[in-house]
Amino acid sequence: xxxxxxxxxxxxxxxxxxxxxxxxxxxxxxxxxxxxxxxxxxxxxxxxxxxxxxxxxxxxxxxxxxxxxxxxxxxxxxxxxxxxxxxxxxxxxxxxxxxxxxxxxxxxxxxxxxxxxxxxxxxxxxxxxxxxxxxxxxxxxxxxxxxxxxxxxxxxxxxxxxxxxxxxxxxxxxxxxxxxxxxxxxxxxxxxxxxxxxxxx
Amino acid sequence: xxxxxxxxxxxxxxxxxxxxxxxxxxxxxxxxxxxxxxxxxxxxxxxxxxxxxxxxxxxxxxxxxxxxxxxxxxxxxxxxxxxxxxxxxxxxxxxxxxxxxxxxxxxxxxxxxxxxxxxxxxxxxxxxxxxxxxxxxxxxxxxxxxxxxxxxxxxxxxxxxxxxxxxxxxxxxxxxxx
Numbered sequence: 001x002x003x004x005x006x007x008x009x010x011x012x013x014x015x016x017x018x019x020x021x022x023x024x025x026x027x028x029x030x031x032x033x034x035x036x037x038x039x040x041x042x043x044x045x046x047x048x049x050x051x052x053x054x055x056x057x058x059x060x061x062x063x064x065x066x067x068x069x070x071x072x073x074x075x076x077x078x079x080x081x082x083x084x085x086x087x088x089x090x091x092x093x094x095x096x097x098x099x100x101x102x103x104x105x106x107x108x109x110x111x112x113x114x115x116x117x118x119x120x121x122x123x124x125x126x127x128x129x130x131x132x133x134x135x136x137x138x139x140x141x142x143x144x145x146x147x148x149x150x151x152x153x154x155x156x157x158x159x160x161x162x163x164x165x166x167x168x169x170x171x172x173x174x175x176x177x178x179x180x181x182x183x184x185x186x187x188x189x190x191x192x193x194x195x196x197x198x199x200x201x
Numbered sequence: 202x203x204x205x206x207x208x209x210x211x212x213x214x215x216x217x218x219x220x221x222x223x224x225x226x227x228x229x230x231x232x233x234x235x236x237x238x239x240x241x242x243x244x245x246x247x248x249x250x251x252x253x254x255x256x257x258x259x260x261x262x263x264x265x266x267x268x269x270x271x272x273x274x275x276x277x278x279x280x281x282x283x284x285x286x287x288x289x290x291x292x293x294x295x296x297x298x299x300x301x302x303x304x305x306x307x308x309x310x311x312x313x314x315x316x317x318x319x320x321x322x323x324x325x326x327x328x329x330x331x332x333x334x335x336x337x338x339x340x341x342x343x344x345x346x347x348x349x350x351x352x353x354x355x356x357x358x359x360x361x362x363x364x365x366x367x368x369x370x371x372x373x374x375x376x377x378x379x
Contacts, residue, residue: 031280037273044268052254058261065265066272070279143251161217162253168219187213194241194248 021090028073040069043091047098049163053144054102064105065098072097088173095164095174099156106148139197146196147189154189157182203231205238212238216245 017038019027024042027035047065055061072094147158153175160171168186172179211228214220220228232239257265 028276033273033276033280036276037269040269040272044265048257048265048268049254052257058257058264061261062264062268062271065268066275069272070275073276140251143248144254147252158252162249183214183217183219186217187210190213190216190245190249193252194244197248197251198244 025073025090036069036073039090043069043094046091046164047094049165050095050098050160051102051105053148053159053163054105064101068094068098068101071101092170092174095160095166095170099160099174142200143193143197146193146200150189150192153177153185154192157185158189158193161186203227205231205235208238212242213245216242216249 019035019038021039021042024035024039028039044065047068048061051064051068052061055064148155150158156175157168157171160166160174161168166174168179168182171182175182177185208228208231211220211224212232215225215228232242
């Protein structure tokens with residue numbers, strides 16, 4: 001099935017797992033929640049990776065990821081008919097929505113300054129941690145906070161790279177920049193982050 | 202022999218795991234003889250390692266596993282509550298009634314040439330797409346006092362220009378609303 005074919009909405013059936021994203025998306029726009037579910041299953045790992053940094057708990061990350069899919073669909077439905085011929089890939093649009101919803105979440109929570117928005121916080125353990133482990137954990141917490149203070153593009157490229165494991169080419173499409181620009185922003189982000197970590201540490 | 206400054210970008214590529222294979226030998230040769238660059242590479246790798254999130258635990262993965270079912274439920278609920286959802290229901294009922302009256306069976310077309318406007322798109326308020334794009338490209342953290350380090354002009358980088366050497370043509374008119 002190619003992107004030009006319409007995905008049949010089969011009540012009680014399953015969305016074809018081999019259908020391309022755009023076909024599933026169109027079926028979802030027609031009300032096929034199974035197609036929507038297939039899209040979620042297909043891309044949830046990436047979306048969760050991208051929003052975890054902005055969530056306070058795993059449940060928070062899960063709910064934020066859910067918002068990403070719903071918001072991405074909402075936006076898509078409004079522009080679909082107008083831009084369908086010049087649409088960006090669904091995955092790139094999803095990444096963009098994830099980045100912005102994550103940042104919105106951070107802003108609304110207004111907790112960044114204290115960095116309790118730390119998905120690395122483990123449940124309390126009865127075993128005392130070694131001093132070295134505590135220092136390492138504190139350095140990591142500081143580095144994650146500093147990463148969120150980088151200039152916008154550097155922050156976006158860095159987090160997409162290290163959280164999502166995305167290639168610069170894919171980051172470029174999602175952010176609307178060139179791959180070379182993405183790489184340069186990443187270089188600057190790492191350089192700055194290394195300097196900040198060394199300074200604070 | 203390349204200097205430290207000349208290899209800075211390549212060393213950062215190595216820290217990012219994107220160093221081309223044909224440059225790896227030259228970079229390694231330099232690192233072998235330059236403690237300063239070795240230390241710098243190590244500091245870059247450590248900074249990235251510290252800033253990265255750890256892999257999700259088993260408990261977290263169990264929580265994330267519920268995402269598809271929960272998202273589908275929210276999708277159905279949203280469809281029922283939203284204007285386009287109600288329009289979809291009305292459209293579906295109307296179409297079913299029409300089909301029953303006319304007894305017309307229309308085969309699904311594979312090429313989509315007779316695809317009618319999707320109910321969502323037809324019923325949804327025609328929001329200015331530039332608003333949507335502006336939201337997607339905005340920075341919610343701007344002006345929140347969080348940008349301790351202002352967006353500096355990155356030498357040699359122009360986000361608005363397409364690098365002709367890149368070979369990538371971004372035919373995305375909507376991108377230019379940023």
